[in-house]
Amino acid sequence: MNRPHHSASTDTEKRSTFDQEVLAASHRCALCGTCQKECPVYGARRREGLSARGRLRLLTARFEGYLDKNTEKALAEAADQCMLCGRCSKNCPNDVPGMETFKAARAFFAETGVSAGMLSPRRLLLARMLPSPRLFRAMLALCRSGKPLLDQLLTRFSGLSMLLPLLAGAEKLPPVASHAALFDVPDEVAGPAGAPRVALFSGCLGTWMRPGLLRATIRSLSRRFTVSIPKLQGCCGLPALSGGFPQAATLLMERNIEALMAARADLIVTPCASCAHTLAHETPGRVSPAMAEKAALLAPKVRELSLLMAEEPGLCLPAGKNGSPVFVHVPCHLSVSFGVSCAPGDVLRRAGIDTFTDGGEQCCGGGALVPQLNPGLSTDVFQRARAAFNRSGAAIVATECSGCFIQWTRCLPTARVLHPVELLFAERS
Amino acid sequence: MNTLLLKELEQAAGKNYVFTSSIDRELYSYDATKERRVPEAVVRAVDAGQIARVLALCSRHGIPVTPRGAGTGLSGGSLPMCGGVVLDCSGMNKILELSPQHMVAVVQPGVVNGALQQEAARYGLFFPPDPASLDMSTLGGNVAENAGGPRAVKYGVMRDYVLGLKVVLADGRIMDTGGRTIKNVAGYDLTRLFVGSEGTLGVIVEATLRLFPIPEHKAAINGFFSSARAAALAVQRILTSGIRPAALEFLDNSTLKAVSRMGLHVPQGAQAFLLVDVDGPEEVTIRHLERIRSLMMDHEDRALQTHASASPEEYEEVWKIRRSVGPAVHSLGSGCIAEDIVVPLGSIAAMVERTAEIASTSGLYICCYGHSGDGNLHVNIVYDKERQDQAKHAWDTAAMIFDAAIALQGSISGEHGIGMIKLGFLARGIDPVALDVMQRIRRLLDPAGILNPCKALPEPEAGMIPGDAP
Ligand SMILES: Cc1cc2nc3c(=O)[nH]c(=O)nc-3n(C[C@H](O)[C@H](O)[C@H](O)COP(=O)(O)OP(=O)(O)OC[C@H]3O[C@@H](n4cnc5c(N)ncnc54)[C@H](O)[C@@H]3O)c2cc1C
Ligand code: SF4
Numbered sequence: 070m071n072r073p074h075h076s077a078s079t080d081t082e083k084r085s086t087f088d089q090e091v092l093a094a095s096h097r098c099a100l101c102g103t104c105q106k107e108c109p110v111y112g113a114r115r116r117e118g119l120s121a122r123g124r125l126r127l128l129t130a131r132f133e134g135y136l137d138k139n140t141e142k143a144l145a146e147a148a149d150q151c152m153l154c155g156r157c158s159k160n161c162p163n164d165v166p167g168m169e170t171f172k173a174a175r176a177f178f179a180e181t182g183v184s185a186g187m188l189s190p191r192r193l194l195l196a197r198m199l200p201s202p203r204l205f206r207a208m209l210a211l212c213r214s215g216k217p218l219l220d221q222l223l224t225r226f227s228g229l230s231m232l233l234p235l236l237a238g239a240e241k242l243p244p245v246a247s248h249a250a251l252f253d254v255p256d257e258v259a260g261p262a263g264a265p266r267v268a269l270f271s272g273c274l275g276t277w278m279r280p281g282l283l284r285a286t287i288r289s290l291s292r293r294f295t296v297s298i299p300k301l302q303g304c305c306g307l308p309a310l311s312g313g314f315p316q317a318a319t320l321l322m323e324r325n326i327e328a329l330m331a332a333r334a335d336l337i338v339t340p341c342a343s344c345a346h347t348l349a350h351e352t353p354g355r356v357s358p359a360m361a362e363k364a365a366l367l368a369p370k371v372r373e374l375s376l377l378m379a380e381e382p383g384l385c386l387p388a389g390k391n392g393s394p395v396f397v398h399v400p401c402h403l404s405v406s407f408g409v410s411c412a413p414g415d416v417l418r419r420a421g422i423d424t425f426t427d428g429g430e431q432c433c434g435g436g437a438l439v440p441q442l443n444p445g446l447s448t449d450v451f452q453r454a455r456a457a458f459n460r461s462g463a464a465i466v467a468t469e470c471s472g473c474f475i476q477w478t479r480c481l482p483t484a485r486v487l488h489p490v491e492l493l494f495a496e497r498s
Numbered sequence: 499m500n501t502l503l504l505k506e507l508e509q510a511a512g513k514n515y516v517f518t519s520s521i522d523r524e525l526y527s528y529d530a531t532k533e534r535r536v537p538e539a540v541v542r543a544v545d546a547g548q549i550a551r552v553l554a555l556c557s558r559h560g561i562p563v564t565p566r567g568a569g570t571g572l573s574g575g576s577l578p579m580c581g582g583v584v585l586d587c588s589g590m591n592k593i594l595e596l597s598p599q600h601m602v603a604v605v606q607p608g609v610v611n612g613a614l615q616q617e618a619a620r621y622g623l624f625f626p627p628d629p630a631s632l633d634m635s636t637l638g639g640n641v642a643e644n645a646g647g648p649r650a651v652k653y654g655v656m657r658d659y660v661l662g663l664k665v666v667l668a669d670g671r672i673m674d675t676g677g678r679t680i681k682n683v684a685g686y687d688l689t690r691l692f693v694g695s696e697g698t699l700g701v702i703v704e705a706t707l708r709l710f711p712i713p714e715h716k717a718a719i720n721g722f723f724s725s726a727r728a729a730a731l732a733v734q735r736i737l738t739s740g741i742r743p744a745a746l747e748f749l750d751n752s753t754l755k756a757v758s759r760m761g762l763h764v765p766q767g768a769q770a771f772l773l774v775d776v777d778g779p780e781e782v783t784i785r786h787l788e789r790i791r792s793l794m795m796d797h798e799d800r801a802l803q804t805h806a807s808a809s810p811e812e813y814e815e816v817w818k819i820r821r822s823v824g825p826a827v828h829s830l831g832s833g834c835i836a837e838d839i840v841v842p843l844g845s846i847a848a849m850v851e852r853t854a855e856i857a858s859t860s861g862l863y864i865c866c867y868g869h870s871g872d873g874n875l876h877v878n879i880v881y882d883k884e885r886q887d888q889a890k891h892a893w894d895t896a897a898m899i900f901d902a903a904i905a906l907q908g909s910i911s912g913e914h915g916i917g918m919i920k921l922g923f924l925a926r927g928i929d930p931v932a933l934d935v936m937q938r939i940r941r942l943l944d945p946a947g948i949l950n951p952c953k954a955l956p957e958p959e960a961g962m963i964p965g966d967a968p
């Protein structure tokens with residue numbers, strides 16, 4: 070029941086679609102090396118195999134038959150050594166879709182690996198946590214009729230249940246609740262009379278680990294908007310996608326579309342950059358044709374909370390004098406996916422907080438399951454983020470992504486890691 | 499490589515720094531020429547001592563060693579043509595010293611040019627050599643290729659900025675050349691000998707580089723012309739006007755067509771494009787820009803239109819067409835011979851015209867663009883890689899371009915080097931006595947012939963060098 074893949078096509082067919090994708094990318098690639106420029110993993114270790122150029126060359130060589138037969142596992146690992154941050158695709162002068170190809174590679178090796186018995190125990194563990202479509206649909210049908218089941222379903226398939234079990238240093242994180250905080254807040258919080266409507270997409274942190282983030286988000290949003298909190302929402306699907314399980318991700322995405330459509334909101338707001346990226350950029354192309362139209366309607370409405378706060382100063386409160394400065398870590402899913410690198414720092418500065426920002430140039434190594442699949446590499450990538458933090462003299466890190474939160478919290482236990490909205494709407498105990 | 503040798507190599511280099519899996523070898527089998535040559539082993543360079551041990555061992559056993567920086571070369575310099583070892587220097591990437599007082603930087607070979615630029619900028623300094631690959635190519639590779647970029651017209655190329663080197667010789671000895679002074683005439687200029695030596699004379703393990711203060715202000719102007727000749731004449735006028743532009747770039751008609759295919763606007767009737775960059779105090783750049791505009795416009799062969807930058811955003815906009823040339827040309831065909839001939843400044847117009855003639859008789863699509871301020875033109879010959887006959891035809895055409903450059907007293911390579919790509923053409927553009935001296939120097943420094951063999955210089959005929967068996 071735990072085997073997550075259900076496509077009827079044979080391995081050979083899959084191989085050929087994947088190889089076609091690789092060859093198309095490789096055909097465009099000039100081997101110029103420009104993709105090394107901002108690549109966080111290449112930058113950390115300076116090994117050709119960590120750059121998009123190298124990884125793409127390997128996948129091409131595999132197709133061309135240049136590699137030894139026993140290299141599949143090493144190639145799968147190579148695909149896992151990518152942060153899926155998108156800088157290579159963004160910087161490539163020849164429009165080679167590096168990140169997209171490596172995402173496809175993860176799915177390909179996860180799938181063919183299962184059938185070839187190659188799958189690593191770690192990957193199997195990931196697979197176990199993902200929904201089997203049959204079970205998932207059945208539970209979903211059931212839970213539409215009652216809250217307790219839904220809460221259970223949400224919790225069973227949360228992104229955190231994928232991210233945490235394999236993570237070194239997970240004990241430094243706040244404990245995970247056994248029930249979703251979404252059910253502790255109303256379905257709707259009214260804003261000022263005549264206010265536009267937003268649907269809040271909470272993300273895994275707000276739902277299970279940091280209810281305070283969920284509450285702060287609602288407090289901020291309700292200053293200007295009527296906030297709807299759809300209860301049918303769940304994991305955005307990104308961990309499943311990164312794990313190489315796109316079909317499972319699709320199930321999660323489709324459920325979210327249903328939930329968000331029902332909210333009939335003008336905007337969809339999430340305090341997580343990775344959720345925002347997934348809703349806006351991944352979901353429309355990955356759901357079934359029947360859902361695609363709805364997903365395309367929703368995508369342009371998606372906003373990460375910091376961006377909305379930058380656009381709508383009314384969402385913020387003055388913070389009052391803050392002792393030490395705040396280090397702003399801009400997640401890749403803001404800086405690369407949305408091309409935004411100033412907004413979070415701007416919001417805090419406007420509220421009177423001293424900030425240093427990394428301007429979105431420094432990946433923290435917390436994404437794409439790299440901390441779980443290749444802890445050493447993740448740590449190496451984090452070194453540079455840590456150095457920037459140390460130079461700043463700050464004691465607090467502000468960031469707006471679940472992956473970044475987890476990474477900074479476990480790697481830098483001395484610092485407090487918060488979302489900008491939590492700095493502005495601190496709950497006084 | 500047999501297991502015994504491999505063991506010795508591991509002892510010399512350190513076990514953790516030797517790689518032989520098919521994956522690791524594949525990863526060091528290419529550069530930006532898109533050619534493929536697979537080494538027998540990859541050694542990750544970590545310090546001079548380790549490199550010295552590896553070279554001494556390889557000299558003893560006659561194993562070829564090919565140094566590699568970032569593998570962005572355009573002449574195949576880092577490809578292991580004769581197998582053996584690829585020596586990956588990219589991990590030696592520390593800036594050892596940056597002295598604002600002496601205005602020098604001491605760097606390891608794997609430091610990326612752009613990383614030095616960033617560090618120098620913190621002290622108000624910059625490193626003038628600016629190959630378009632500066633964000634990824636290494637300073638070791640830049641020294642070895644004597645790289646240059648658009649700024650060469652005003653600031654010169656790598657060789658003008660290398661004050662001293664630390665080099666590991668083929669026999670394992672470590673040699674320091676030059677120093678950190680601007681002037682230094684004690685002994686022969688061995689530093690310059692190694693600049694542009696394409697990894698054939700020794701492995702660079704440290705370089706002392708000269709830095710300049712960042713110019714106060716930059717500005718740029720571009721112009722479209724109705725013929726290549728009109729643009730070339732404007733180049734002449736600008737270069738002889740007393741103004742030294744910081745860049746003077748040219749695009750021909752075929753290049754403009756490629757650029758417009760990428761969606762960039764090219765005005766009707768434009769057959770050539772110039773971009774002129776100036777730097778210095780703001781009041782001077784404003785004056786120079788105005789003067790250059792008039793040199794473009796107030797003449798019989800006037801530009802169709804010009805556009806000057808008034809803000810940093812506009813500066814980028816003015817450069818945009820020039821910056822898009824690489825991808826635009828790459829998208830034209832499956833195969834492309836990217837040449838980089840250079841001619842004396844007064845012969846640019848003649849070279850551009852000759853290239854157009856060759857293009858029309860060959861029937862191939864040829865783009866000609868580049869650094870007209872220093873006479874260095876990139877001639878890109880586009881062909882269908884799948885068709886054997888086309889590839890041969892393209893290379894024959896390239897030979898005609900080389901001959902045309904030589905006939906104008908130019909050279910077959912301005913900045914990309916000979917590598918293996920142009921090896922067969924070198925002899926036609928170089929004095930035979932000079933070639934003989936070069937071959938003897940190479941043999942003196944690398945008697946076993948292990949350093950980047952089959953590159954940069956053709957092999958001397960047997961018996962031509964004393965001590966060689968006839
Ligand atoms: C998009 C693009 C744009 C480019 N633009 C320019 C340009 O504007 N101007 C220009 O001049 N070039 C340009 N180049 C070519 C290339 O970037 C340069 O030749 C560069 O200097 C190569 O550096 P690298 O680190 O990639 O060296 P590699 O390609 O790895 O090696 C180049 C040569 O240097 C030798 N070498 C490397 N390291 C050492 C060392 N430590 N000791 C001894 N020998 C060594 C190698 O053996 C080889 O012969 C461009 C290339 C690309 C892909
Ligand atoms: S930047 Fe693009 S074209 Fe250049 S090597 Fe990387 S993927 Fe290939």
Ligand code: SF4
Nearest residue numbers: 108151152154155157
């Ligand atoms: S997606 Fe990011 S980490 Fe992966 S290869 Fe591209 S730039 Fe590097």
